[in-house]
Amino acid sequence: MVKATFHILGSSKPLSGNIEVYGAKNDILKGLASVLLTSGDITYKNIPKIEDVDRTIELLGSLGVLTKEKGARSLVLNAARINGHTLKRDIAEQIRASIVLAGPLLARSGKVRFPYPGGCVLGKRPIDLFVHGWRAMGARMRMIGDEYEFSAKHLHGADITFYKVSVTGTEAMMLTAVLAHGTTILRNSALEPEIPHLAEFLNSLGARITGAGTPTISIEGTGGKLLSGAGTFVTLPDRIEAGSFAALVAARGGKVKIINCDPEQLAVPIEILREIGAVVTVGKDFIIVERKVKLKSIDMIKTREYPGFPTDLQAPFTVLLTQAHGASLVFETIFEGRLSYIDDLNRMGAYITACDPHRILVSGPTELHGRLMESPDIRAGLAFIIAAAIAKGQSILDGVYKIDRGYEDIEKRLRSIGVDIERKKS
Numbered sequence: 001m002v003k004a005t006f007h008i009l010g011s012s013k014p015l016s017g018n019i020e021v022y023g024a025k026n027d028i029l030k031g032l033a034s035v036l037l038t039s040g041d042i043t044y045k046n047i048p049k050i051e052d053v054d055r056t057i058e059l060l061g062s063l064g065v066l067t068k069e070k071g072a073r074s075l076v077l078n079a080a081r082i083n084g085h086t087l088k089r090d091i092a093e094q095i096r097a098s099i100v101l102a103g104p105l106l107a108r109s110g111k112v113r114f115p116y117p118g119g120c121v122l123g124k125r126p127i128d129l130f131v132h133g134w135r136a137m138g139a140r141m142r143m144i145g146d147e148y149e150f151s152a153k154h155l156h157g158a159d160i161t162f163y164k165v166s167v168t169g170t171e172a173m174m175l176t177a178v179l180a181h182g183t184t185i186l187r188n189s190a191l192e193p194e195i196p197h198l199a200e201f202l203n204s205l206g207a208r209i210t211g212a213g214t215p216t217i218s219i220e221g222t223g224g225k226l227l228s229g230a231g232t233f234v235t236l237p238d239r240i241e242a243g244s245f246a247a248l249v250a251a252r253g254g255k256v257k258i259i260n261c262d263p264e265q266l267a268v269p270i271e272i273l274r275e276i277g278a279v280v281t282v283g284k285d286f287i288i289v290e291r292k293v294k295l296k297s298i299d300m301i302k303t304r305e306y307p308g309f310p311t312d313l314q315a316p317f318t319v320l321l322t323q324a325h326g327a328s329l330v331f332e333t334i335f336e337g338r339l340s341y342i343d344d345l346n347r348m349g350a351y352i353t354a355c356d357p358h359r360i361l362v363s364g365p366t367e368l369h370g371r372l373m374e375s376p377d378i379r380a381g382l383a384f385i386i387a388a389a390i391a392k393g394q395s396i397l398d399g400v401y402k403i404d405r406g407y408e409d410i411e412k413r414l415r416s417i418g419v420d421i422e423r424k425k426s
Ligand code: EPU
Pocket: 025, 026, 029, 096, 097, 120, 124, 125, 126, 127, 128, 129, 130, 164, 165, 166, 167, 168, 169, 190, 310, 311, 312, 334, 335, 336, 378, 379, 406
């Protein structure tokens, strides 16, 4: 990890050109975890070159998974032989998605040990749904120091109801159930597009999953037999990246074509952009965002599980609302600690009031001024880049590695549409 800062010179000059969306972090990480259920060669395509992917591959490597490069953005992994059941602490502690590796490892090896999974600090991020699910499938849990160990000779199918909708919870239980004995039913499952994508991929290797993409998923386990076919996982385009680019263009003005994305997965954010005055044209795999008139506020943006407005777009859209005429309410319902970045925006000149830990009122339009900031997490980090790109003067953004965890070459792509941003080693 090379320490770096972003130097961003804000402007009101309209943005123009095309910007490409890369593969989604939250899709590829689960695709990589599924290699542990297989014995054949798995080809991964459209892999974003980001920290979280590198660390996950390192984690898999430490378990004995073999990796071969196969051209740009493509790798072949093979997990025919693995040699451990412990997730390396220093890596697993950094990445929330590391917990998704634990299920397949438990199902395959009968045992898994891991530390409390890390990731962005967004308030409490409990793992009770995972614990409940694995126990329901027959695993025993014990703590070794502050690490978790789950063991089970044979995991059996179970009827599991999530008391709360969870993306990685759904994915982890789906992955675990693939090798279990008997049928698992997951109720109140998350609907995010990464979930049916993962199920389709696993089914292409011989798994038997139905209902992914609906609240009730059924998985017929193989009874411990690894999936054996060779397969290909093509990473979905990152809907959060696409939505953030759209917010940037609407906030700064201009006309930009966002290419290689799936507009269908962004139906609600696109509707909000239109509602506040941006012109959005949608094609099969692109979005054109144009801002011609003044932006107007919106009654409320409320984050919700898919297909609702994604919590990962909450911060970029809050920055956008600082440029809209009137007051807009932003209601974060998924995470409790995901609004703390507003203090920095206020120091830039925004006028945002916290109503309670989940709701803020954004009054606009306000002129933002460049300043020194630190990226709090992946998504708010990109929101700060957007704020800096529309501010007067220069901003220096520290904590760039947090942005690198989720976005590849972000500065290169933003420069191509007219943002004055430079990475400097520090
Ligand atoms: N929750 C529990 N218990 C659990 C698990 C979750 O109470 O055992 C709670 C969470 O604290 C939260 C709610 O359930 O309040 C929903 O969280 P969820 O489990 O869906 O989040 P996640 O799976 O940990 C994934 C993404 C996040 C994204 C959320 C919501 C990955 C690796 N992460 O997290 O992405 O914000 O879903 O869509 O897929 C990011 O990429 O920057 C990021 C944070």
